Amino acid sequence: MLWEKTELDPAAVREAARRYELDLISASILLRRGLASGPSLPFLLDGELARLHNPFLFEDMGKAVERILAAVRDRERVHVFGDSDVDGITSTVLLTQALTELGLEVRWQLPEGDDDYGLSREAVEKLASEGCTLLLTVDCGIGNASEIGLASQRGIQTIVLDHHNPPETLPAALALIDPKIRGSRYPFRDLAGCGVVTKLALALAMARTPLYGQEVWLLATRPANAVLTVEALRLVNLAPAERLSDSVPQGGFEGSRVARALAGRTVLVLQREEEAANLARVTADPGFELEEIQPLLRDCLPELAGKSLLRLRESWPPARLEAAPELDTLAAVYTRASWKRHGLAQSLERSLDLTALGTIADLMPLTDENRLLVRRGLEVMNRLGRPGLRELLIRQNLHGRRLTARDVSWQLSPVLNSAGRMGEPAKAARLFLSTDPEETRTLIEAVLELNARRKSLGDRAWERCQSQAYETLSRTGQKLVYVADPAIPRGITGLLASRLSGFFKVPALVVSSGSRKCVGSLRSAFSMEGFLDRFADLLANYGGHDCAAGFTLDGEELTRFEARLFLLAKDLQPPPQAEARLRIDAEVPPAYLNPELIRIVEFFEPFGEGSPPVTLLTRGVRIESLEIVGSKKADHVRLLLAADRYKWPAVYWNAAERAGRDFAPGDTVDVVYRLGRNYFQNTESLQLTVVDLRR
16 A cells, blocks of 8 residues: 655645644645645635535525415415435435424425336325425435426426436426536535535525515725726625626716716625725715625624724634635625525524535535534534434434434434335434424334344345356446346345445446346446436436436336346456555654644544545554454454653554554554544543554
8 A cells, every 4th residue: 555645845734734723633634635625615714604515505495485474474375395315315304393483384205115216107106196296306306307397287386495316308497406417506506405405495484584585786996006906705695696897087987987987876894984985096986885794793793893804804814715805805704604694504504404414315425514513414414413323423422422423323313214125214204303202202112123124234235146257247247236136126236236336346336136127226436427328218317427226117127228238247447556655644743642632633524425435644653462352253453652741542443463463462553544522431541543554
């Protein structure tokens, strides 16, 4: 394994540390990860929820909000239709709660038993017979053009809240809210389904304040030699809608675009006297009124009141993250103060536990705003406010510890996913909706029982599919694994495909092959975008992500599907496999390997997709003791490592065969490791996880 540590310019490290008020180790990690610039930086350094992208950047968000408000006024019956995985379950719960808070009568539905993924024509007909007039799909719908067309014919309007890759033909819904729609101006494409629902919930919260529908112009000026730079930004629902900039010479203001756009308006500025004096350099009368936002700042952000834009740029950390020193800083301050005045953060925060849960479970990249949504959501989860989630944490022995994304991914997501895989996702949804202690306990027992059954089925299916997996791997020239078996429950095809892909290191397809209908899943470690499009004429339904997708087809089409699959598999070109490289984020001298280091590591949390754990290198560490351990098989090594004044417990997974050969007690080694918290017998301690070491 190659150890790889990018060399950095020490001056650049010092500059990043100064600019962002970081220690040198954190600054070097920031630079090595390419985070010192780009869209993820603000969400790493600024933990305020007002930093999130504005929900009205979705083109159809205004339509969705207006339609929902009309449903509230007319007391309509509204229906939420979701998916059966954790993302779909959390999305359904979040939207149901958000709509209920508005006073709507809300019914919700998840695919049960052998129901297919996504909206069905049968479901639409049933909703029409029950008098439903507004349908909202969550974590599904973008691929249901036919079904949504039928809903329209039956008098049902549909709002689609999805995050899956859109097909060529989009459904003719009233509103389509999906960050992956081509041409969308929403700046982040990797929200989970529950993240999209959270954005609608935020928009609905804004709709209950004077901010909704509000149009304001912000203005900032900057003198430069003989001209005045004048910038103006129009905000609608706090979202940027129009931006103008002019360089104006003396006497030339009246003909500028800014002057024409602002004529007769009241324009917001940070400090009225300063901006009026600047404008007086180029015009006797700008043609609009200036109103400063100081009263708003004194009420909501008193620590910022009275400061100039330049001073804010120097002293207010979030301002350093804006693209330009004047107008963007003004917009950030105004937005932050408006959020605080109207309690938007408190309104949003209550739901972030489920937003974090669904985002982690759906393996969304923890970059950009997902980082902030998950980080704050884990904090909310730690406060144990949702009864069903609190009970689940207790049963999974996670109560009383600082939750991480890894805890959620390993110990919560599989349990909750089992409900959907076993055809009973409604039990998991009711668990999160319930406030009755007895009902909560009953639902917990039911979900845990479903998880036990899922494990048993998965183990049996794994044993059953081995011979077919090896055969198809050989048949495809080591390019792909394919398993089709009527004995495989349809609910675990995705689980089995993931396991096969991980084991064989190639894409895997698993099909539950019934005589009338087949249900399958595709999983891959690299992008398979467009692969299932090649079977569009054979598939009844398909969709998903680049590396994880599902599909259905008629049983009579399976033979044709398999023939085409084996033909296409030979042309698959996986990314070239280079020698494994271990990327090191920072080298830590032995004297700095102390308990304070955990603060640096946790600064970069959450860790998950797109955000790997911080990996550190320390040279000259002494192995004090070594023990071979393992619950079923002695595969692992427990170490005690000495670095300067501290001795560290460490675990080195699957390294038993190296012990005594590559390292031994008394050796001095260079060690690459990750630092984290360990919980044993309800006692918290710090522990190193060794990734690699060398004498």
